[in-house]
Amino acid sequence: PGNIKFNSNDKIAIKEVIDAYGFYWDSNNLNKYLSLFIDDAIGVTINSKGKKDKYYIKSDEQIESNKKRMEFFKKNHMQRRHMMANTLFIELSETYAHIRQYMTLITTNKKEITEILSPIDYFFKLKKVEGVWKIVYREINLDKPLDLPLSK
Numbered sequence: 001p002g003n004i005k006f007n008s009n010d011k012i013a014i015k016e017v018i019d020a021y022g023f024y025w026d027s028n029n030l031n032k033y034l035s036l037f038i039d040d041a042i043g044v045t046i047n048s049k050g051k052k053d054k055y056y057i058k059s060d061e062q063i064e065s066n067k068k069r070m071e072f073f074k075k076n077h078m079q080r081r082h083m084m085a086n087t088l089f090i091e092l093s094e095t096y097a098h099i100r101q102y103m104t105l106i107t108t109n110k111k112e113i114t115e116i117l118s119p120i121d122y123f124f125k126l127k128k129v130e131g132v133w134k135i136v137y138r139e140i141n142l143d144k145p146l147d148l149p150l151s152k
Contacts, residue, residue, distance in 0.1 A: 022082030
């Protein structure tokens with residue numbers, strides 16, 4: 001923290017990828033959401049009980065699972081919002097970044113009730129691919145279980 005030897009353009013671009021992650025998911029835009037990841041990006045989910053689930057984010061199974069989640073939100077009139085907060089750059093080079101991102105997940109159900117679902121502690125690893133930052137690893141650490149569990 002505080003080191004000025006990092007390229008500020010890279011920091012802005014990385015932060016933009018993380019912000020887009022929330023906006024694309026919240027707007028049910030699966031194609032744009034998936035475009036933020038490299039093809040073999042790893043996903044890890046750690047629930048409030050410490051259980052780990054590891055998978056490929058762009059696997060057919062995960063894509064189908066994400067489609068079903070988005071369809072569930074639409075069908076049940078649930079609007080998710082990722083409220084991004086603190087971003088900590090753990091490591092940053094010309095082609096690699098490791099960041100920690102706090103986020104609060106909220107939902108508005110049937111345009112009537114807004115609820116805080118859970119604070120989430122994300123770990124993202126990104127690499128620069130042909131001048132564009134892409135997510136290669138995403139870890140989700142939930143403070144409490146969600147209303148619609150991430151894992152089966």
